[in-house]
Amino acid sequence: MSDRLLNKIAVITGGASGLGLATAARFVEEGASVVVTDKDEDRLNGAFGNISNIKPIDRRYQDVTDELGWNNLIEYVLTEYGGLDILVNNAGIVIRGTAEDTTISDWRKTQEVNLDAVFMGTRAAIGAMKPSGGSIVNISSIEGLVGEATAAAYNASKGGVRIFTKSAALHCASQNYRIRVNSIHPGFIRTPMIDNALATMPSDEVEALLLRMENEIPLGAMGDPEDIANGCLYLASDESKYVTGSELVIDGGYTCR
Ligand SMILES: NC(=O)c1ccc[n+]([C@@H]2O[C@H](COP(=O)([O-])OP(=O)(O)OC[C@H]3O[C@@H](n4cnc5c(N)ncnc54)[C@H](O)[C@@H]3O)[C@@H](O)[C@H]2O)c1
Numbered sequence: 693m694s695d696r697l698l699n700k701i702a703v704i705t706g707g708a709s710g711l712g713l714a715t716a717a718r719f720v721e722e723g724a725s726v727v728v729t730d731k732d733e734d735r736l737n738g739a740f741g742n743i744s745n746i747k748p749i750d751r752r753y754q755d756v757t758d759e760l761g762w763n764n765l766i767e768y769v770l771t772e773y774g775g776l777d778i779l780v781n782n783a784g785i786v787i788r789g790t791a792e793d794t795t796i797s798d799w800r801k802t803q804e805v806n807l808d809a810v811f812m813g814t815r816a817a818i819g820a821m822k823p824s825g826g827s828i829v830n831i832s833s834i835e836g837l838v839g840e841a842t843a844a845a846y847n848a849s850k851g852g853v854r855i856f857t858k859s860a861a862l863h864c865a866s867q868n869y870r871i872r873v874n875s876i877h878p879g880f881i882r883t884p885m886i887d888n889a890l891a892t893m894p895s896d897e898v899e900a901l902l903l904r905m906e907n908e909i910p911l912g913a914m915g916d917p918e919d920i921a922n923g924c925l926y927l928a929s930d931e932s933k934y935v936t937g938s939e940l941v942i943d944g945g946y947t948c949r
Contacts, residue, residue, distance in 0.1 A: 696929045703778070704780040705782050707782065710917055711920045712780070727769055728751050729765060730783070757809050779828045784833075785805045787846070788846075789842065806849035811856060827932070831875075832875040836852075837877055857939075877939055878915065879943025923940050
């Protein structure tokens with residue numbers, strides 16, 4: 693522990709699993725108080741074992757698509773902790789489908805969780821951070837930078853997060869709020885999201901995908917959740933005080949070529 697987030701209050705959405713869970717653990721190591729939210733209460737409780745709802749890890753039920761829920765969460769954090777310094781908009785889903793076979797319902801669900809919620813979270817956090825500044829980290833994806841035939845809705849949602857982040861960053865800078873807004877673009881990271889996606893695919897496709905990863909990721913393997921957690925840590929901390937509207941790609945070099 694080196695106290696890179698000492699005395700900071702952070703909220704991380706979708707923190708019961710994968711990247712959010714790793715980021716929560718990393719933030720606590722660096723001295724932050726972290727409010728972890730998720731809509732999967734069983735997973736949320738399981739993820740943090742017997743730790744009760746006390747600092748530095750606090751668990752709250754939240755469906756990020758619920759607008760009123762955002763108001764309630766921010767009110768809770770301001771009342772209990774006296775401020776908000778960091779928001780990581782991490783919750784997300786993948787529904788696979790091409791531009792031809794994606795249903796409108798799958799399209800809308802994907803935008804609702806991956807994009808609309810990032811907008812609502814960013815808007816709510818700006819309101820809370822205005823008095824003393826802060827850092828908002830939006831988890832996009834390499835799929836927000838490059839296309840994939842079977843990820844039409846996901847591509848659109850993550851591309852939306854990327855460019856919305858820049859708009860919010862410019863707005864905050866223009867108002868002298870001292871709030872920085874950046875996006876992170878993970879490549880293939882082994883989490884339950886990837887495992888679940890693999891489980892829905894025919895085994896020959898899984899084998900082909902794993903082979904493609906081995907061959908096409910320049911660093912030769914999938915990343916670890918901690919790789920993304922460390923990127924979040926940098927953008928959340930004051931070490932990135934001159935960084936806003938940027939897109940941090942953490943993908944083992946996958947999108948270099
Ligand atoms: N794993 C990867 O390779 C990868 C790559 C690029 C981007 N990402 C992005 O990183 C983020 C985290 O992914 P992960 O791999 O850790 O996934 P994950 O499935 O392990 O975790 C996502 C969490 O979000 C929660 N969640 C889903 N919908 C929610 C909602 N409406 N309200 C609140 N919580 C909700 C889930 O319950 C789950 O705990 C996502 O935004 C994902 O798109 C992941």
